[in-house]
Amino acid sequence: MSRVDDAAGAAGGEGARQSGRRMLRRTPDGVKPDVWLMTLFFPAWYAVFGVIICLLTRVTPPPRPDVTAADKVAFFTQHHLTIQIGFTLLLILLGGAAMTNGLVGYQMKRMSVGSVFAYGYIGGMSVGALPGFLLVTVCFLTAAFRPDRDPALISLLYDLGMLSYNGSLGCFTAAYLVLAVAILYDKNNVFPKWFSYVSIWQIITEVIATQMFVFASGPFSWNGSIAFWLAVVVFSVWLGALIVLLRGAARQEPVTAPALA
Amino acid sequence: MQILEDVQDTPRAGNIKAQWVSLWTGPVVGVVLLLAALAFPGFRPPMSPTMSADQVASFYADHTAWIRFSQATFNLCGILILPFFTVIVVQMKRMKNQSHVFAYCYLTAVVSGATIFALSNVFFLVAAFRTDRSPELIMLLNDLAWIVLIAPVGMVVSQFVLLALAVYFDDPTDPVFPRWVGHFSLFTAAAMVPAAGAAVFHTGPLAWDGLLSFWLRNGAFAVFVIVMFFVLRTALHRQAVEDRVVAA
Numbered sequence: 001m002s003r004v005d006d007a008a009g010a011a012g013g014e015g016a017r018q019s020g021r022r023m024l025r026r027t028p029d030g031v032k033p034d035v036w037l038m039t040l041f042f043p044a045w046y047a048v049f050g051v052i053i054c055l056l057t058r059v060t061p062p063p064r065p066d067v068t069a070a071d072k073v074a075f076f077t078q079h080h081l082t083i084q085i086g087f088t089l090l091l092i093l094l095g096g097a098a099m100t101n102g103l104v105g106y107q108m109k110r111m112s113v114g115s116v117f118a119y120g121y122i123g124g125m126s127v128g129a130l131p132g133f134l135l136v137t138v139c140f141l142t143a144a145f146r147p148d149r150d151p152a153l154i155s156l157l158y159d160l161g162m163l164s165y166n167g168s169l170g171c172f173t174a175a176y177l178v179l180a181v182a183i184l185y186d187k188n189n190v191f192p193k194w195f196s197y198v199s200i201w202q203i204i205t206e207v208i209a210t211q212m213f214v215f216a217s218g219p220f221s222w223n224g225s226i227a228f229w230l231a232v233v234v235f236s237v238w239l240g241a242l243i244v245l246l247r248g249a250a251r252q253e254p255v256t257a258p259a260l261a
Numbered sequence: 262m263q264i265l266e267d268v269q270d271t272p273r274a275g276n277i278k279a280q281w282v283s284l285w286t287g288p289v290v291g292v293v294l295l296l297a298a299l300a301f302p303g304f305r306p307p308m309s310p311t312m313s314a315d316q317v318a319s320f321y322a323d324h325t326a327w328i329r330f331s332q333a334t335f336n337l338c339g340i341l342i343l344p345f346f347t348v349i350v351v352q353m354k355r356m357k358n359q360s361h362v363f364a365y366c367y368l369t370a371v372v373s374g375a376t377i378f379a380l381s382n383v384f385f386l387v388a389a390f391r392t393d394r395s396p397e398l399i400m401l402l403n404d405l406a407w408i409v410l411i412a413p414v415g416m417v418v419s420q421f422v423l424l425a426l427a428v429y430f431d432d433p434t435d436p437v438f439p440r441w442v443g444h445f446s447l448f449t450a451a452a453m454v455p456a457a458g459a460a461v462f463h464t465g466p467l468a469w470d471g472l473l474s475f476w477l478r479n480g481a482f483a484v485f486v487i488v489m490f491f492v493l494r495t496a497l498h499r500q501a502v503e504d505r506v507v508a509a
Contacts, residue, residue, distance in 0.1 A: 032360045034430050084461045091412050091457040095370050095419020102366030109365070122365065126372035134377055134413055141412070141460035142404050145310075150397050157401075259354070259361045 056086025117182035128171030307470035374416030421450035452481035
């Protein structure tokens with residue numbers, strides 16, 4: 001179905017690159033401007049996401065699981081306004097997750113192992129958006145929507161939100177697994193091999209996090225030192241590394257490389 | 262579209278046929294979803310967030326059958342709109358001399374956006390499943406249903422932004438879509454944004470039955486699908502001519 005014949009493609013390509021350039025003057029030489037735009041967007045989105053979950057909505061670090069319904073109502077009363085501001089903002093910006101995951105999927109598609117792992121990553125992460133943070137967003141906003149609801153129902157929304165947010169494990173495990181395997185097999189060195197092992201550590205934290213469905217307090221609860229804080233450390237290393245590595249991967253791809261099939 | 266006899270069985274003709282069929286699922290599913298929307302008693306007019314728990318409970322008790330029929334139709338047919346959006350993905354992947362990173366991000370957003378839509382009708386249907394539940398619980402399910410239906414606009418917003426970016430980065434000498442499609446897509450993205458307020462406001466234009474959250478959001482989405490049907494039809498016809506699958 002390819003309509004690109006080489007001569008026309010090269011001539012048209014210069015035009016497209018120029019128009020892209022005008023939109024993004026700071027693209028380094030030899031880097032595809034559209035890939036660079038998404039690469040810059042990646043840390044920007046996570047920065048906004050971090051502000052929303054840590055400072056505004058107070059779901060990270062998480063509120064306690066071992067409290068009474070009255071305490072949970074008090075949590076929603078105390079942070080009512082910032083929960084509404086933060087999560088409404090997240091409802092608008094939610095798609096940033098899809099954009100950052102699509103970028104990782106794109107770089108995976110450039111690996112020598114072909115598309116199968118990239119599609120697996122996109123699939124796992126696409127499903128993960130709903131249990132991973134849409135559900136907590138909706139639960140907390142629904143709780144804040146009618147603060148005079150029966151405290152038992154507020155408590156239900158609190159638990160449902162926190163357990164889905166901290167405890168949606170499988171979608172991300174699947175994505176990290178295909179990423180780790182893809183990196184190990186890849187001969188194009190899109191990402192360095194050590195990043196595969198960081199991704200495997202991400203899977204280990206997801207396995208440990210299963211325990212938050214059992215323990216309402218202690219190190220294995222959803223705010224525990226092992227089930228939560230260890231995972232935060234590993235995730236921070238993983239995310240920080242990925243931000244740097246995506247820039248390297250974008251620089252590595254020649255601007256003249258044909259679009260992926 | 263009349264495919265030429267001698268290329269009938271070639272892969273490139275198959276590609277055009279598959280896109281053509283997927284494109285036409287758009288209006289067909291659109292009509293089905295419109296009928297479901299007209300059949301849903303909660304849309305005529307949209308239920309107010311100011312209804313009391315007892316009012317909500319008796320609404321479900323009085324209109325059980327139509328709620329079940331319309332929301333089960335949304336459940337069964339809502340995601341059938343996806344093939345229409347995958348035609349957009351395929352056309353984005355035809356854009357010359359861009360990396361197609363936007364197309365993959367777009368696909369990711371389309372899939373995630375669909376999962377969100379798939380959730381809302383389940384809440385409506387569970388609320389209608391046992392209308393003798395306590396009114397407080399029916400109201401909770403109704404709140405969740407409406408908030409999930411209207412407020413999570415982020416995935417569709419990024420869909421429209423990504424389509425606009427792809428159009429702007431496309432080869433200006435031989436674009437797949439005309440440039441106004443980019444502006445139109447950005448406008449549609451902007452029209453979606455206010456609906457996020459539906460998870461906060463009980464009255465006014467931002468409430469889930471409001472002018473912006475309900476009518477502008479859903480109206481702009483419907484207009485986008487209708488306009489893109491004709492844009493895609495033209496783009497697909499051009500591709501078919503270029504691929505020598507139909508006569509010029």
